[in-house]
Amino acid sequence: MTETPAPETPLLDRIAEPADLRNLSDRDLRQVADELRSETIHAVSRTGGHLGAGLGVVELTVALHAVFDTPRDKLIWDVSHQCYPHKILTGRRSQMNTLRQKDGLSGFTKRTESPYDPFGAAHASTSISAALGFAVGRDLGAPGNGDAIAVIGDGALTGGMAFEALNHAGHLKKRLIVILNDNEMSIAPPVGAMSSYLSRLYAGNPFQDLKAAAKGAVGFLPGPLQEGARRAKEMLKGMTVGGTLFEELGFSYVGPIDGHDMETLLGVLRAVKTRATGPILIHAITKKGKGFRPAEHASDGGHATARFNVTTGAQSKAPSNAPSYTKVFAESLMQEAADDDRIVAVTAAMPDGTGLNLFAERFSSRCFDVGIAEQHGVTFCAGLAASGMKPFCTIYSTFLQRGYDQIVHDVALQRLPVRFAIDRAGLVGADGATHAGSFDIAYLSNLPGMVVMAAADEAELRHMVATAAAHDDGPIAFRFPRGEGVGCDLPERGAPLEIGKGRMIHEGSRVAILSFGARLAEVEAAREKLMARGITPTVADARFAKPLDRELILQLARDHEALITIEEGAVGGFGSHVAQLLAENAVFDTGLRFRSMVLPDAFIDQAGPHQMYADAGLNSDDIERRVLSVLGVDVLERRA
Structure with a gap:
């Protein structure tokens, strides 16, 4: 261009x-x-x-x-896009x-970037609260504070x-x-x-x-x-x-x-x-x-755009090689809704971003946009579930954080079958740390009765939508990343998965890699590199962080020298639950070497998704290095 x-x-x-x-x-x-x-x-x-x-x-x-x-006067932009x-x-x-x-300006206000950004934001509805804090601080004598001005849409x-x-x-x-x-x-x-x-x-x-x-x-x-x-x-x-x-x-x-x-x-x-x-x-x-x-x-x-021609407005976008996860989710949900009139969909001001605009065109009376009100959206879904409907609460991971008390108190405690469809799971690229879906595995999988799934590819996502639709015994969540799928063959219709059961992908020896979610493609790439070095790892897809597939995990631990878990989430998530299971069963006493690959304990700034995962240490090269390390292969030996 x-x-x-x-x-x-x-x-x-x-x-x-x-x-x-x-x-x-x-x-x-x-x-x-x-x-x-x-x-x-x-x-x-x-x-x-x-x-x-x-x-x-x-x-x-x-x-x-x-x-x-x-x-000196504090200008605070709500959301700040x-x-x-x-x-x-x-x-x-x-x-x-x-x-x-990467290493450039944030797309939002950021306190560390400029003194003219007194308050960082990328989630909505925060500006008036923050500005009031500045106003009260000023009146209590906090130095360097003049007027407080909030600009809210x-x-x-x-x-x-x-x-x-x-x-x-x-x-x-x-x-x-x-x-x-x-x-x-x-x-x-x-x-x-x-x-x-x-x-x-x-x-x-x-x-x-x-x-x-x-x-x-x-x-x-x-x-x-x-x-x-x-x-x-x-x-x-x-x-x-x-x-x-x-x-x-x-x-x-x-x-x-x-x-x-x-x-x-x-x-x-x-x-x-x-x-x-x-x-x-x-x-x-x-x-x-x-x-x-x-x-x-x-x-x-013109809310968000790729690079574009100023004269024509035409955007510079690479052609898609595979359908987006969001589109696969929306189409799969419509398939289920066509056969079950109790299925309803709820979003919080993101109908296009979640694909529910497509659902609304076909099922207008069963699709609800609650506005930028995630707390209300979650409890609204709880009420729908209590009434006998099958609500799909469709919210980005980063925004679902805003409704956490409602997930705990209004949904999980009452064991209501709300289906949480969690888009933008993992690292999301240019929007940076404010929009990363880093924490949902940890904050959902510690709740009693919650089922937590993650799609390894778009075909698995289709099956997980069907699984959620069929599940009536308490809340269930499934997460999927932003962007295109991996290009796998899609089943014509999703089939419900057995709750708490993973799948074996490749049989190998010495070391097992247990993947939860969309890092599976990177695990496969790492396996190819390792096989070229004479190491053939076992690869499995957990599918579920809760309930865990105890039989699969204990078998992997029993049959291998080392077990490595990998996930697109923070510490405290899938890997932590696997470690707890291994400890409870005294597996570590047998000498098993266990490693958990998770997002680092840091907020990762914007970059391309591949670069962000490289910074996080979760790409195929990082997985290869971790396998070699756990097996005691020296780095110099690896490079020889």
Whole structure:
């Protein structure tokens, strides 16, 4: 793909840090915003990443940094996939070509990356809580803290944590600024009563009428506020079409205002900065993907993209060699649902990412998007299961963490047959540590009565969907990675597996490798390398972390000098349960050499998935080295 020349940005070129914005006129700030939008499009076209959300807040980003004294004033972006323009303005412009790459800039805000990132984020609904913490810290004398400003999208308001924070902030009455970035779009269209409420706030109130009214009222403002203000708190409250919900929570409500009108934004922010005493919410209407036609017309507002052509919007994507795990899951679930009308599917604001958009097209009355509300989603599924339905709770591993208490208390304790379909298991690449599915094996397999499976390939995934559909004796979970499958032959229909039974892949001698999940392909590659050295390992696929296949594991231990487990999860998971089983059966007394290959005790930053697994020590070369080591083969001998 031919790279488009960089746009001309004469004013942006003069901005080394946000303080430089404060020396510009309002007219110049409008030009900076135009240039920043072009620069953002150009930057993401070269690296890929989150695009639409950032384009929607370009004017807001410029206005916030121009009005407030960042980094003393703490600017906190909810989720923060909209932070690329913010990164460009805060001294990281020259590094944008490293975005989401190994040793490069994170795709999200990150405290260790810049003093302008006071709080890291990549999960939704956290900004108001964090900003309130900064506000209280300021008032208690924490040094270096000015105003606290949270920018939260309308989709993130579907998360219960945001309401908890609003409720607490309204009670404390601290000076806190919350900006609601309302674009009617998070990753998917937002759902629920909050979305409907926000739509009603501005449905019959054109922006041009607000602007005209504001200009006519400027002369009535106190003298000190006339210059550049144009929007005082009292004036805006007089024009509001109703922020009753927020006002009942203890917030002064300002808006709705046009989030792309620089004059409006600057006036409102200056007035709020001058006059606000307690918590205040500014309701700004924006358009996701603003200024880039392909993004504006995309169903998701150009949320995430690969590298693309700036002129056409055409993305540079390698052709698929195999169906994605997500697609195989969705198609398999639809097969089961066609034969069982008790099957329902639930997602938490990720219908496209989980493949449930396909399910919804066919079974609309049996598919539910609960919004960014994983806790509610899990307990909703518990209620569905208690009612006699067969819910598939379909949530990324990293997001399922947010519903853990509900998994324990509402599902496992009551032994309810909720089926957890866990997408994005393991390391996920450019999104980095915040989105890695590192912990679900450990946090699920320690729960009584929980069945935990992991698919070694897309065919196994199809069987595990069928297994979950047939399982009614308590909760069951199956995990699968992001991206393409291995290209194996797919069965026409999945067949239920025997609970707690693994499978032998290759018979060998001396050392056995017991794989749990999608590292099996790397184990196979390692076996080929070892066979070239005269070592023929036994390879088995555990399929289940809970219940363990006791018979298979004890047989492997009995028949081999060494046993190695491997999994795409943290310590405390599958390998730990195998070690416990071996200890309980006094197997270690026989001299068995046991090793467990797991993700390291560290958060692994973004890179390509293969590189991340190399960093984690879980690729085929690492498996080969571990086998040689456990068998006592010297490294120099191996290289000879």
